[in-house]
Amino acid sequence: MTVTPPAVALDGISIAYGDFVAVAPTMLHVAEGEFVAIVGPTGCGKSTLLNAAAGLLAPAAGTVTIRGRRLAGLNGEAGYLFQQDALMPWKTALDNVAIGLEVADVPRAEALARARDWLARVGLAAFADRYPHQLSGGQRKRVGLAQVLIRNPKILLMDEPFGPLDAQTRLIMGGLLLDLWAAERKAVLFVTHDLEEAIALADRVVIMSSGPSATIIGDHAIDLPRPRDAMDVRLDARFHELHHEIWGQLRGEVLKAYGSAA
Amino acid sequence: MSGAPISRPKLLALQVLVAAAIIGIWHIGSTVPIFGVHFLPKFFFSTPGDVAARVVKLFATGTIWKHLWITLSETILAFVIGSVGGVLFGFWFARRPLVAAVFDPYVKMANALPRVVLAPIFMLWLGLGIWSKVALGVTLVFFIVFFNVYQGVKEVSPVVLANARMLGMNERRLFRHVYWPSALSWMFSSLHTSVGFALVGAVVGEYLGSAAGLGYLIHEAEGVFDVTGVFAGMVILAAFVLLVDAAVTRIERRLLVWRPEAGGRG
Numbered sequence: 001m002t003v004t005p006p007a008v009a010l011d012g013i014s015i016a017y018g019d020f021v022a023v024a025p026t027m028l029h030v031a032e033g034e035f036v037a038i039v040g041p042t043g044c045g046k047s048t049l050l051n052a053a054a055g056l057l058a059p060a061a062g063t064v065t066i067r068g069r070r071l072a073g074l075n076g077e078a079g080y081l082f083q084q085d086a087l088m089p090w091k092t093a094l095d096n097v098a099i100g101l102e103v104a105d106v107p108r109a110e111a112l113a114r115a116r117d118w119l120a121r122v123g124l125a126a127f128a129d130r131y132p133h134q135l136s137g138g139q140r141k142r143v144g145l146a147q148v149l150i151r152n153p154k155i156l157l158m159d160e161p162f163g164p165l166d167a168q169t170r171l172i173m174g175g176l177l178l179d180l181w182a183a184e185r186k187a188v189l190f191v192t193h194d195l196e197e198a199i200a201l202a203d204r205v206v207i208m209s210s211g212p213s214a215t216i217i218g219d220h221a222i223d224l225p226r227p228r229d230a231m232d233v234r235l236d237a238r239f240h241e242l243h244h245e246i247w248g249q250l251r252g253e254v255l256k257a258y259g260s261a262a
Numbered sequence: 263m264s265g266a267p268i269s270r271p272k273l274l275a276l277q278v279l280v281a282a283a284i285i286g287i288w289h290i291g292s293t294v295p296i297f298g299v300h301f302l303p304k305f306f307f308s309t310p311g312d313v314a315a316r317v318v319k320l321f322a323t324g325t326i327w328k329h330l331w332i333t334l335s336e337t338i339l340a341f342v343i344g345s346v347g348g349v350l351f352g353f354w355f356a357r358r359p360l361v362a363a364v365f366d367p368y369v370k371m372a373n374a375l376p377r378v379v380l381a382p383i384f385m386l387w388l389g390l391g392i393w394s395k396v397a398l399g400v401t402l403v404f405f406i407v408f409f410n411v412y413q414g415v416k417e418v419s420p421v422v423l424a425n426a427r428m429l430g431m432n433e434r435r436l437f438r439h440v441y442w443p444s445a446l447s448w449m450f451s452s453l454h455t456s457v458g459f460a461l462v463g464a465v466v467g468e469y470l471g472s473a474a475g476l477g478y479l480i481h482e483a484e485g486v487f488d489v490t491g492v493f494a495g496m497v498i499l500a501a502f503v504l505l506v507d508a509a510v511t512r513i514e515r516r517l518l519v520w521r522p523e524a525g526g527r528g
């Protein structure tokens with residue numbers, strides 16, 4: 001029997017910006033088809049960690065291995081939804097979504113048809129011809145989501161994808177993501193500030209310590225049954241137990257991050 | 263400072279009023295003696311009536327078309343050649359930091375040079391025909407476009423760039439979908455300036471030595487103290503500039519729809 005290598009394996013990676021060590025040696029494995037959420041105080045190094053997994057940042061030490069292959073350069077198997085606005089401002093929402101397919105040499109007519117379909121799935125069918133500056137922050141995020149998902153990447157790196165959305169839309173988008181993930185079994189590395197969201201969606205919730213030299217200090221398996229409903233699962237008694245347990249650890253770090261900043 | 267937005271008809275009426283006031287003062291000063299003197303002697307200022315008559319005559323006899331056509335072709339050629347050069351060099355410098363670093367002092371030096379001093383040299387090299395004027399315009403347009411394209415390529419948001427690369431774009435596609443639109447937007451935001459400079463190059467070149475064009479027309483009138491001719495040339499030149507500028511605005515609107523507010527940089 002051959003063991004399938006993890007989709008993403010960060011082994012002992014540390015990342016520095018000049019003299020500033022953002023991430024101290026950290027190990028994180030995401031199995032194929034596994035949904036891992038990262039939570040941690042602001043500024044601890046979550047985005048930095050995702051950038052390393054995407055191949056945008058080379059770690060100062062340690063290795064990044066993607067599906068058994070040592071990563072050098074960009075991670076071509078991953079789709080990355082950035083925390084900041086990353087849409088091309090000179091393209092309409094439709095063209096921004098279609099470009100991911102056009103780059104893969106899909107004929108333009110087909111790319112546009114599928115892009116329309118994806119815009120409808122993220123609830124933006126009526127906004128296809130808008131330019132990014134004509135969309136709200138949450139709408140731009142959803143266009144970004146469609147832009148990444150249309151390429152059907154094996155690995156999803158998502159940096160606070162639902163950050164600027166209202167609670168209702170967050171739930172809908174979370175549900176969409178869960179359905180998609182259940183159907184396609186992608187490996188997901190999902191950064192969020194919202195612990196409830198992390199527990200509702202993920203198989204594992206990983207906690208990062210406050211920076212500098214942040215590292216992973218907690219790894220909680222979420223044993224809630226699947227398939228889950230992103231909403232109903234929050235009423236589960238086990239959900240509250242987990243939340244209580246993880247929040248106890250996370251709160252200390254958040255306070256530490258806040259204290260060191262003050 | 264900004265109050266309620268002014269309605270279009272009101273704005274237009276006020277603008278016309280300004281023109282009417284200036285022409286009125288000019289007319290009274292040059293034709294109605296006040297206490298026996300003309301405040302704006304005809305010899306130095308001509309009169310609005312004479313200037314208007316001259317403009318009409320220039321169009322009626324058809325002599326103006328040739329000059330307009332010459333100036334327009336010089337402007338267009340200077341703009342196109344200068345822009346193409348500016349785009350090519352702007353890209354080259356932005357993508358090759360070594361080239362940019364080596365040539366930096368020379369570019370600054372060349373740009374600091376007042377272009378008028380080049381006019382006699384261009385005439386020596388290229389003769390009195392249109393090409394010496396085109397060359398003068400090119401030296402003006404080139405640097406504006408060059409600096410804007412350079413900036414446009416350099417200032418692409420790193421996140422947009424990283425995203426484009428994560429979406430699987432190779433260098434060629436990055437060029438087409440990221441660098442090129444960004445550079446173009448910078449270039450178009452300076453379109454008014456560069457078209458304006460192309461025209462300045464043409465007219466100044468004609469003024470300094472040529473046998474046709476609006477600059478030539480004005481220079482010739484000046485030579486014989488024909489103030490009416492000078493003013494008529496200036497009026498036609500100003501109207502010409504307004505038309506060209508309106509055309510540029512329309513092109514800009516078409517091309518920069520995606521920008522929150524078109525124009526501004528330049």
Ligand SMILES: Nc1ncnc2c1ncn2[C@@H]1O[C@H](COP(=O)(O)OP(=O)(O)OP(=O)(O)O)[C@@H](O)[C@H]1O
Nearest residue numbers: 017020022041042043044045046047048049083211
């Ligand atoms: N380009 C950079 N140069 C220098 N320091 C940086 C750079 N990018 C991030 N940092 C620092 O590295 C640390 C981690 O940043 P990172 O963006 O990964 O945090 P984060 O966990 O994603 O925070 P947030 O939750 O607020 O998005 C921070 O202290 C930040 O100031």
Ligand SMILES: [Mg+2]
Nearest residue numbers: 046047083159
């Ligand atoms: Mg971040």
